[in-house]
Amino acid sequence: MPSVMLRRTEGGKLSLYVAKKDLEEIVETVEFETPEKWGGALTLADGSVFYVDPMPEPKLPITVKAKKM
Amino acid sequence: MTTMTREETDALIQEVLEVYPEDAKADRAKHLASNDQSAEKSSKCITSNRKSLPGVMTIRGCAYAGSKGVVWGPIKDMIHISHGPVGCGQYSRAGRRNYYVGTTGVNTFGTMNFTSDFQEKDIVFGGDKKLSKLIEEVEALFPLNKGISVQSECPIGLIGDDIEAVSKKAAAEFGKPVVPVRCEGFRGVSQSLGHHIANDAIRDHMLADVEKVEPGKYDVSIIGDYNIGGDAWSSRILLEEMGLNVVAQWSGDGTVAEMKNCPKVKLNLLHCYRSMNYISRFMEEKYGIPWIEYNFFGPTKIAESLRKIASFFDDEIKANAEKVIAKYQPLMQAVIDKYKARLEGKKVMLYVGGLRPRHVIGAYEDLGMEVVGTGYEFAHNDDYDRTMKEMGNATLLYDDVTGYELEEFVKKIKPDLIGSGIKEKYIFQKMGIPFRQMHSWDYSGPYHGYDGFAIFARDMDMAINSPTWSGMTAPWLKGSDAPAAKAVNE
Numbered sequence: 195m196p197s198v199m200l201r202r203t204e205g206g207k208l209s210l211y212v213a214k215k216d217l218e219e220i221v222e223t224v225e226f227e228t229p230e231k232w233g234g235a236l237t238l239a240d241g242s243v244f245y246v247d248p249m250p251e252p253k254l255p256i257t258v259k260a261k262k263m
Numbered sequence: 264m265t266t267m268t269r270e271e272t273d274a275l276i277q278e279v280l281e282v283y284p285e286d287a288k289a290d291r292a293k294h295l296a297s298n299d300q301s302a303e304k305s306s307k308c309i310t311s312n313r314k315s316l317p318g319v320m321t322i323r324g325c326a327y328a329g330s331k332g333v334v335w336g337p338i339k340d341m342i343h344i345s346h347g348p349v350g351c352g353q354y355s356r357a358g359r360r361n362y363y364v365g366t367t368g369v370n371t372f373g374t375m376n377f378t379s380d381f382q383e384k385d386i387v388f389g390g391d392k393k394l395s396k397l398i399e400e401v402e403a404l405f406p407l408n409k410g411i412s413v414q415s416e417c418p419i420g421l422i423g424d425d426i427e428a429v430s431k432k433a434a435a436e437f438g439k440p441v442v443p444v445r446c447e448g449f450r451g452v453s454q455s456l457g458h459h460i461a462n463d464a465i466r467d468h469m470l471a472d473v474e475k476v477e478p479g480k481y482d483v484s485i486i487g488d489y490n491i492g493g494d495a496w497s498s499r500i501l502l503e504e505m506g507l508n509v510v511a512q513w514s515g516d517g518t519v520a521e522m523k524n525c526p527k528v529k530l531n532l533l534h535c536y537r538s539m540n541y542i543s544r545f546m547e548e549k550y551g552i553p554w555i556e557y558n559f560f561g562p563t564k565i566a567e568s569l570r571k572i573a574s575f576f577d578d579e580i581k582a583n584a585e586k587v588i589a590k591y592q593p594l595m596q597a598v599i600d601k602y603k604a605r606l607e608g609k610k611v612m613l614y615v616g617g618l619r620p621r622h623v624i625g626a627y628e629d630l631g632m633e634v635v636g637t638g639y640e641f642a643h644n645d646d647y648d649r650t651m652k653e654m655g656n657a658t659l660l661y662d663d664v665t666g667y668e669l670e671e672f673v674k675k676i677k678p679d680l681i682g683s684g685i686k687e688k689y690i691f692q693k694m695g696i697p698f699r700q701m702h703s704w705d706y707s708g709p710y711h712g713y714d715g716f717a718i719f720a721r722d723m724d725m726a727i728n729s730p731t732w733s734g735m736t737a738p739w740l741k742g743s744d745a746p747a748a749k750a751v752n753e
Contacts, residue, residue: 199544204555213459213541216312216643240304255548 196262198244201255208254210238227251235263266610266635267676269657272297276659279671287316294662298654305647311662312643314452320666322614322686323640325448327351329457331414333538334465335444337361337489337514338522339371340409342401345378346394346426347416351448352378360703362493363516370407377401386418391429398433398441409519410440412464420447440519442468453641453663454616455537462541469522470542475550476527481508481576484528486543486554487535487618490515492708497715498534498559504590505573505583513539526550530575532557534711535618537646558618559711560719561626562595591713599629602720605728607631609679612672614664614687615701616640621650623682623701626710626719635676638664670694680727695735697726 199211200221208221219242225234226248233246243263252258267275276295280288293310302308315321324332327345332355335343345352357374365371379397381390398411411433413426426443434441444464446457483502488495495515502509510528511521525531525546531554533543543554555575557568566588573584609632613620620637627634637654638661639646647660654660659672666687673681673691681691682701691698699705699722707722709715 199548201544201547211544216645218645218648240306255544257548 195259197257198246198260199255199257200246200252210236210244210260233258236260266633267657267659269297269299272657272659275672275675278675279668282667287319290316291319291665291668294664295668296660298651298656298658298660300651300654300656302651304644305651306644309644309647309660309662311639311647312452312455312641313663315663316665321640321663322666322684323452323663324454324457326446326450326454326457326460327414327416327448328355329454329459329538329641330444330446330461330464331355331457332359333454333489334458334461334514335412335414337363337373338412338517338519339363339365339373340407340518341440342372342375342377342405342408342411344394344397344401344411344413345376345416346390346413347379347381347418349378349380351416352376358703359489360491360706360708361515362490362496368405372405372408381416381418386422389422389424390419391424391426394424394426394429395433398429398437402437408439410442412442412444414444415447417448420445420449440468455641455643458538459541462539462545465522465542466545469519470526470545470549473523473526478527478529478552479508479510480529481506481580482510482528483507483530483532483572484511484513484521484525485509486511486513486531486533487539488512488515488711489535492704492706492710494559494709494711494715497709497712500714501559501565501569501587501712502532502572504587505569506580507572507576513542526552528552530555530572532572534559536649537617537642558622558625559715560623561629561716562591562599562713563629564622564625565713565716595629595713595716598717598720602724603631605724606720608633609727610635610676611680611682612636612659612676612678613681613701614638614640614661614669614683616642619682619701621646621653623710624653626716627723629716630720630723632680632723635659635678636661636672638662666690680723695732697729697732699723699726 196212203209210221211218219238219240221236222239223237226232229251231248232251233248236244244260245263246258246260296309353376356376363373367374379393430441430443442464446460450456495512499509510524531543531552533554533556536556546552558564569584573581611627611632611634620639624634636659680697682699684702685700688698688700704710710719
């Protein structure tokens with residue numbers, strides 16, 4: 195369960211950053227994207243998938259626990 | 264303008280790798296690449312931030328170097344104790360030329376060396392008592408210090424001293440921040456982890472109790488500028504000329520008060536991404552302060568960066584940015600007119616750390632020079648992502664290059680100038696190639712900002728066009744019947 199930081203890049207895209215793994219990647223798709231329920235499986239540009247427990251839409255940037263699928 | 268094709272570059276890499284045993288060859292091959300601008304992610308063609316191969320000459324530093332030497336060291340009104348044997352502190356003392364104003368030994372301590380000077384008995388019986396005594400002495404002798412950081416050297420981690428407990432007790436006793444930094448040299452693969460540890464220590468001990476304050480309209484901070492030869496000063500004046508209010512400098516010429524000021528800025532300006540992105544990300548999350556990377560090497564990049572910074576502010580700042588760019592334009596044109604004729608078409612190879620392997624490319628291009636090879640000591644993949652866009656196609660990229668590889672690359676590529684560290688300087692100068700030590704600007708500088716560019720151009724001209732290089736062949740070896748000079752190791 196690494197801690198990942200989600201933030202908006204300068205271009206406005208969602209990016210996921212794992213400091214310990216030296217991974218910074220654009221998030222391509224987010225499973226749930228409603229104001230009440232946000233998160234689920236995040237698919238990255240390199241194809242890997244991280245699972246974040248659904249939560250109300252957060253204020254970015256935010257550090258959350260994520261599970262690598 | 265690129266002189267080598269991709270095939271030639273790949274062939275060169277293969278040729279240089281030839282001497283290694285099978286395993287080492289496979290490992291090193293991942294760290295050498297020809298640049299491909301079309302690749303979106305560097306991880307597909309170059310591997311970085313891995314353990315150096317045992318037995319090769321790496322040029323990397325250690326975690327202590329990253330923390331004490333880079334991030335904490337320049338904070339001038341704190342005392343940074345090199346906790347452990349005397350050498351680490353002594354050999355890293357003042358070598359990086361982080362300039363500052365103040366009276367050394369009274370209210371600033373940048374060039375001094377504080378160490379607990381471990382002896383055999385401290386290793387055997389532990390050094391905690393010595394550390395607390397040392398902190399007491401420091402307090403008595405230098406009462407104007409604003410805080411103390413304890414920078415661990417290797418033995419502290421090995422013998423398991425509890426520097427956190429000592430620091431906590433001392434902090435309570437003296438009412439000042441006493442920061443234990445677990446930056447033992449053996450941690451991580453290079454100085455890069457030291458930067459991270461140092462950033463985390465700043466987060467936990469300096470910014471933990473700092474609350475968000477309403478930012479001033481034009482408040483910004485300079486992060487990741489270590490004021491080498493005065494770099495941060497020549498950057499700062501440009502921002503101030505634009506009408507921005509620079510409230511903090513991290514960490515060159517920086518103070519504890521400035522660090523604690525940071526949560527009241529509107530925008531964090533990040534120069535060295537590698538060493539300070541961690542704290543910028545933290546401040547973005549905790550205080551909601553956005554951060555941007557900028558580049559103050561060479562007029563083209565400066566103009567680009569000033570506009571980028573101004574875009575975060577109102578029209579007045581945007582207009583001011585244009586005014587600043589216009590004001591310096593003729594001065595910079597004069598510099599370029601003077602030096603471009605002497606430097607045009609010269610090829611440069613770089614091998615440094617942090618931000619320079621990509622940031623200075625623009626400055627060389629402004630002078631009509633071409634960077635044909637670049638590499639980092641301790642970069643991560645995100646640095647190479649940024650580098651690949653800056654470098655020409657099929658140019659050589661080398662990560663954590665070994666002494667042997669760099670020499671061989673230089674022999675084949677024959678650049679007109681090399682920019683690297685002091686350990687490489689004399690090797691290449693003896694090979695007859697002009698060299699600039701690009702870690703601390705070869706005792707020159709500043710190189711940032713418009714003022715810095717004029718100095719940069721002069722220094723590069725001095726190095727390349729020095730009459731010394733015409734005297735490389737002995738007079739009796741000149742002429743048609745002289746035996747050809749032969750390198751000893753060929």
